[in-house]
Amino acid sequence: MRSIFVGLVLFSGIAAAQDYDLVIRGGRIVDGTGRAAYAGDVALRDGKIAAVGVVAGKGRDEIAAGGRVVAPGFIDVHTHADDIADLPVAENFLRMGVTTLIAGNCGSSTTDVGFWFSNLQRVGVAVNMATLIGQGSVRAQVMGGSFMRPATDDERAKMRALVDRGMAEGAVGLSTGLIYLPGTFTPTAELVELAKVVAGHGGIYASHMRYENARITEALDEVLTVARGAGIRAQVSHIKLSSPAAWGRAAEIAAYLAKARADGIDIAQDQYAYTASSTNISALVDEKVREGGTAAFVKRMADPAVKAATVEEMKTSLRNGRRPDYAYAVIANFRPNSKLNGKTVPEAARLVRGSDTLDDQIALVLDLVAQGGAQAVFHGMDEDDLRAFMVLPLTMIASDSGVRKFAEGVPHPRGYGNNARVLGRYVRELKLLTLEEAVRKMTKLPAETFRLGERGELRAGFAGDVVIFDPQTVGDPANFAEPHAYAAGFSEVVVNGVPVIRDGQLTTARPGRPVKLGGK
Template sequence: MSKKLYLLFFLPLFSFSSFSQSKIKFDLVLKNGRIVDGSGNTWFRGDVGINKGKIVEVGNLKSVNYHKTIDVQDLIIAPGFIDIHTHIEDDEKKTPTADNFIYDGVTSVITGNCGSSNIDIKAYLSFITTLRTSINIGTFIAQGSVRSAIMDDSNQAPTVEQQKAMEKLVERGMKDGAMGLSTGLIYVPGTYSTTEEIIGLAKVAQRYGGIYVTHMRSETAKIFEAIDEAINIGKSANIPVEISHLKIGRPNLNRSAEALQLIAKARSEGYDVTCDQYPYTASSTSLRALIPTWALTTKDSTYHERLTDTVCRRKIVNEMLADAAKRGNKDFSYAVVAFFNADTSLNGKSITQINKQYGRPQTLEAEINTMLDMVDRSWVQMVFHGMNESDIEIIMKYPFTMFASDGSIREFGKGMPHPRSYGTNARVLGRYVRENQYITLEDAIRRMTSAPAQRFGLKNKGSIRVGMDADIVVFDDKTVIDQSTYDQPHAYSTGFSYVIVNGALTLSSGKHTGVRNGKVLYGPGLGR
C-alpha cells in the first residue's frame, strides 16, 4: 500500500468560470440555491449553469442565455451522491430507471462488491452502455467470482497454475475498466481463500491503479483479526484498502472505537485505509451466513447432501448452537426473512415466528433446524437485527468513513428488503445531520460526493465546480428524510426536488421523469 495518505476531505473545490456569462448558452440554470459544493466547506448562495452535460458556470448568473431555468428557492444544491457499495447485477435489467436510488439522491453506483461480480467486465460494461440506466454504473472485479471461474467449488488452496489463471482474469478485468478488486470473505468461495492468495490478486489490481475493497472475514467475534488481515493485504500488495460496511456485531458491541483505532494506526503509519457505513442497526445477507464455514458451498446439490446427512447435519447444528451461545442469542427473533422464493408468505417473519408457525418446539435447536430446512429449499435473504446506535454514531463521526447503502435496485413492492436500498442518504441527512447533529451537513455531503469520487478515481464527479459532470441533487435540508422502514420498506425518500444526471433532469419536482442518461464509470486501468 502506498505510504501516501489520501485525505479525502476539505479540498478547495469551488471555482468560478472565467468565461463571459453573456456568451454562454445554458441548457439549464439552477437559480437561488445554497450550494454545498462537496468539499466540506460551508455552503454559499449562488446559481449553477449547465450545458451539454457539464457544469459551466457557478456564481451569480444574472444576464445569461439559457434554455431552461429553475428557481430552487434557497434549497440545497449539491453534487449527486455516489454509492460505492451496491449489488445491482440483474436488477438493472428489471428496473433500469433505478427509482429507489434516484429518489435518494444517488446519481452513481459501483457494483461487483463482496466478492461477486461479472467475470467479463468488458461485456458487462458494454451491456450497461446499451441498456441505458438512470444512474451511472461502475464495477469491481470480484475475487470470489474469479476463483469460481478457475477452481469451481474447490475448498483447496490454488495451485501455481490456478493462481496465475486467476491473476490473468483480474488483469483482464482491470484493463477492461474495473475499479479494483473486491472480496467477500464470509461467503464461499472467499471463505476458502488464504490471505496470500488474495494478496496475489490485489497486486495485479494495484498495478492498474485499482483499490482493494473487502467484506471482511468477520464483523462479529473475530472482527479485530479481520481488520488486521485487510490492512495486511493492503500493506503487502501496496494497494489502498476500503473496508466495506464497517459495523460491530455480538459479542463485540460497543467496541467500534477499538476497530477504528486499528484503521487510524495504519493511517498514522502511512497506509491508505478507509471505510464506509450504512446508517442502520440491522444488516442483510443470506441465511447461509449463519452456517459454519466448513459446511458452506456454492452448489445447492452439495448443500442438500450435507443437510440430509445425519452426522453432518448434527455437526452443523452443534456448531450453530455454540455460535449462538457465544453471541448471547437465546433465539433467532432477530433474524427476519426478506426474500424466500420457496414460500413468499414467510417474507417479513422472523425465524422464531416461522418455527412456531411450523408447530415445532420453541427451542434454539428447533429454530436452527427450521433455518436449515429453509436453506435446503431455496435461497433465503435475511435482515439481521444485531447492532446498536452508539457504534453507528462512533463510526459515523470518524472522518474517513464514507456512506454506502450495500443495497440494490429494487422492484417496488417485491419482498421485504432492508430499507437501506431506499433511504441511506436521506436517513443520514435527516436523522443524523439535522436531528442528531452527529456531523455537519457539509461534511455529510463531502462523504457522499467528493470523498468517494477521489477515492475511486472519478475525476469528473463529486463536486459543484466548473468542468465537472452535471450530476446534481437539489433538496430541502429542513425536511429531507427516509420513509422506508423494516416493516414498510417500499417507500421512497422525501425532500429531494431535483436530481440531474449528466445534465438531464431525472427527478423533477420530486417525480422521476423516466429519463435514462446514466453512463459507464470506468476504472483507472482501462486500455492499459
C-alpha cells in the same frame, strides 16, 4: 455611441441565449468539499458543470431552487446493482439522490467487465455505473465447483489474468466477500497476489472482511496484510460491529484504523446508516457444509453426525455472539413460501413447526437453506457504534443495496432510504454531522477514494450530476416493516446535465454513463 451600446446588449443577449443548457438558481450550495454552504447558482452545459456561484447567463432550461440545498449527485460506493440493466431506472437510488453507483461488491461481480459496460450502454441506464471485480466470482469461474482448497498455480495464473483484464476494461478495484462461498476458502496469500495485479492498475482493494464480530481485529489484520503485501489502497466495506459480544469497541477500531494510516496504509471505510444488516440466511450455517451448492448441502445433512455437528456449531456461534436465539434474524424474501416474509426466525418456526425452541429455530434455518436459502435481515448492531463510525472523517455513506423492484419481498430499507436517513435523522434531528460534512461523505470523499475522476463536487468542469433537496423534509419513510417507500425531499436529480427527476417526477431520460477507473 447608441449603436455600439445596442450592439453590446445584442451581443450579450445572443451569448446569454446560448450560454447554458440548464441553470439552477437561488440554491443553498453545498459543494461536496465540506466547505460551508453559501447562496448561489449552478450552470450546466454539455453534461458538465459550467459555472458555480453567481451565474449571469441564461439557460435553455432553468430551475428555481428556492433556497433548497443544491449538492453534487451522491456516489454510492457499495452497491449490489450488478443487474441494473434489468431495472435501468434504479428509482430507489435516484430518489435518495444517488447518481453514481459502484457495483461488484462483496466478492460478487461480472467477470466480463467490458461486456457489462457495453451492455449498460446498449440498454441505457439512468445513473452512472462503475464496478469492482469480485474475487469470489473470479475464483468461482476459474476453480469450477470445488473451492474448499487453495487454488493451484495454474488456477492462480488464470485468476490473475481475469482480474488484469477486468481492470484493463475499467473496473475500479477488487472486492472480496470473505464470509461467502467461495471467497471464504481463500488463503490470504491468494488475495495478495490478485491485489498486486489491481495495484498495478491503480485500483483499490475493497473488502467485506472475514469477521465483523468479536474477531474483527483478526479480519482487519488480514486487510492490512493485503494492503501492505500488494502496495494497494484499502477500503473496509460496510464497517460494523456485529453481535453483542463485539459491541462497544468502535473507539478501539477507530484507533486501529488511525494507526494503520499513520503507518502509511491508505485505508478508509464505508457504512450504511442502520443497525441491521442483510444477507442470505445461509450465512448462519457453516460454509463447509454448504460448499458445492444446495444439493450438496442436502446430501450432507442426511448424515446424522454431520447434521448434529452443524447444529452444535450454530449453537456455539450464537453463544460466542452472546445471543440467546435467532430473534434478531428476520426472513425478508423466501420464494417457496412468502408467508414467512417479514417474520423473525422464532415466529417462522412457530408457524412452520408449531414451536420456537432453539432446536426448532435451527431446524427451520436448515430447512430454508435446504430449499435454496432466503434473503434475511439481521438486527445485529449497536446504535452507539454506528454513530462512532459515522463521524470518522474517512467514513463514506453507502447503501449495500441492489436495485429494488418496488413491492417485491421485505428487503432491507437501506435500498430506499440510506442517504436520506443520514440527512434527515443524523444531520437534522440528531445533529451528529453537519450538512456539509454529510454531503462530503456522499460525494467528494467517495469520488476521490475510488478515483472516479471529475465527479462528486460542484465545480466547473466536473460531471453535471446535481441533486436538489429540502433539508427540512429530507427523510426515509422506508422501515423494516414497510421497506418499499421512496425517500422524501428530493425534488430534482440531474445526471450528466440531464434531469431524471424534475419537480419530484421521473422524466424518461436515461443519461447514465459507464464510469471507469480514473473517470475515463
